[in-house]
Amino acid sequence: MKKIQDLKCLNGLTLKLLAMALMLCDHMWATVVPGGQWMTNLGRLAFPIFAFQIAEGYARTHNFKRYLGRMFLFALISELPFNLMTGGGLLFPFHQNVMFTFCLALLMLRLADLGRARGPVWHGLSIVVACGLGWLLGTLAMVDYSGAGVLMVMLFHLTRSLPWGWLVQLGGMIFLNGVLLGGMQLEVSLFGLELTLPQQGLAVLALIPIWLYNGRQGPYNRLVQYACYAFYPLHILVLAVLWLYVL
Known part of the structure; x- marks a missing residue:
């Protein structure tokens, strides 16, 4: 057991x-x-790591409303740069940025926990409702990674304390990324066999750094916190401007 713990060398900031x-x-x-x-x-590999960290943040936060409010604020700030990058203009209602995905996921995590105090049956029902509603809303709202993105956050939350949680995570990641999301196909040659695999299936490899997480936050303060949030809209804006108006 100690040898396994020694392998867990990545803190929260390093993962981020x-x-x-x-x-x-x-x-x-x-x-x-x-x-x-x-x-x-x-x-x-990026989204699953962020999804895992949202689940961790939800479990560790002392103020859910502030956490959700901060996420929603940066979702609003990020939407115009995201529209520029994905649609080439300021308005593009057919694809919302990933911060909205995480806002939905946080609300569904809260909903899933509502039945916890009333026993395992109610808790199980609230989880089923939250998963179904999260998938539906994520799909209808056309958020980044769709309803499957919301479910990925829930997967990491629900397996957080399970003894064999890593196995459920592996199966869930294969299903969510390889089946629900899929995407472009990659041609892979393996031992003389020509295989076609969904590109999004590569996201399963994100479990490697996730499983190396040691449970520690790492060097962190308010400046680092907001710098990490601000990186999302800022880098998108810079890339979109370069793409549309410079290059």
Whole structure:
């Protein structure tokens, strides 16, 4: 057991910085480096890491309303830059930024926990309702990663304390990314066999750094906190402006 714990070498800030770097790779591919297929392949790992951290943040926060409010504020701030990057203009109602995905996920986590005090049956029912509603709202609202993105946050929350949670996470990630999300297909040659795999299935590899998380937050203060939030709209705005007006 001690040897396993020794392998857990990544704190919360390190995970966040890794996810930010992977997200930047993906967004650069979508804008200023369109030919770098490897960049978007790497970028598939970003969302699950962020989803895991949202689940961790929900479990650890002392003020849910403030946490949700901060997420919603940056969702609003990020929407215009995101519209520029995805739709080429200030208005693009067919795809909402990932902060809205996480806002929905936080609300569904809260809903799932409502039945906890009334016993396992009510808790189970509230989880089922939250999962169904989260998937439906995420899909209808056209948030980033759709309803499956909301379910991914819930997956990490619900398996957080399970003894064999890693196994459920593995199965859930394969289903959510390989089946529900899928996306572009990659041709892979393995032992002489030509295989076609969904690109989004690469997101399953994000479990490796997630499982190396040691439960510690790492160096953190209000400046670091808001810098991490601000990175999302700022880097999108810079890339969108370069893509649309400079390059």
